Amino acid sequence: MRIAIVKLSALGDIVHAMVVLQFIREAMPQSRIDWIVEEHFSGILEYNPHIDTILPVNLKALKKEKSHIFSEFRRLKAYVRNRYDLVIDMQGLIKSAVVARILGPSCGFDRHSVREKAAALLYSRTFRIPYEKNVIMRNADLVAAALNFEIGSDALMEKKPFLFYPDSACGKTVSFLMPEKKNIVHILGSSWESKVYPKEKFVEIIEALPGNHLLVWGNDAEKSRADFIAGKCEAGVLPPMNLNELKALIAAADLVIGGDSGPTHMAWALNRPSITIFGPTPSFRNVLETKINRVIDCGKKIDPLKLDKNELCINTISAHNIVTLAKELLS
Secondary structure, three states, X not given: OEEEEEOOOOHHHHHHHHOHHHHHHHHOOOOEEEEEEEHHHHHHOOOOOOOOEEEEEOHHHHHOOOOHHHHHHHHHHHHHOOOOOEEEEOOOOHHHHHHHHHHOOEEEEOOOOOOOHHHHHHOXXXXXXXXXXXXXXXXXXXXXXXXXXXXXXXXHHOOOXXXXXXXXXXXXXXXXXXXXXXEEEEEOOOOOXXXXXXXXXXXXXXXXXXXXXXXEOOOXXXXXXXXXXXXXXXXXXXXXXOHHHHHHHHHHOOEEEEEOOHHHHHHHHOOOOEEEEEOOOOHHHHOOOOOOEEEEEOOOOOOOOOOOOOOOHHHHOOHHHHHHHHHHHHO
């Protein structure tokens, strides 16, 4: 069976979706699985033995230059030649549904299960899976229903690590690790400023927590934040990293601490201990908590259907509570 998965972005959402690959391979070992993704995020999928082909698109470019629609349409038409038996849209947006419709017989969430309800009109088949449900379980439920097999919650809790990288990626990270100390990676950014934990409180955490503290950043604002933290306490500001190098770093970490962001969720994907700090997004929906993957939130009830990007409750979360949980995970 030839299967195409459409999950275009963003980094954390792709990570949450990738867990299904190992279960598809187990249930359907002879299937071909391709993945359509925004090219900026394609690195997260690289070296995964469960993916036959990564098929990049650049739909984001259409926001700046509408004429790119013709080149992108030609690219999609080339992908159509793969003759997919089923295209599964795990994104649930109108643009992803259009991509899935072009590629072949498609399925996705029904109109009651997505924010952009018109997307459901473009699928051959739809499935009702509540939008409020944990996103990882939503992805698993959609794929299992589309391919007619089961992915149980126990299977998800016992998943195998599913991010992969070449040996060469380890070369850049090994020099920053200290085998005689606990290596603690701090993720300083996120897609919304309101999902970022205050830099002053990261200083408190680092000062209270023995270990080799490594600061990850991805843009100028995050670099400035890292420099501030490193100037106040003993922590190392890492150089720019590509996604494969970041995978290798997190795979070697004793603990990852950060907000609701792709790099923090990578720790869950790699079965590494993590603390995800939640403010304006609901922890129950965005993390599948385990014994080693824990969450701390602001204690405020967050409605996933009414997110407020200006909600700053993350600032109220005590650094002491994070330190206490970190010591538990590191012990």
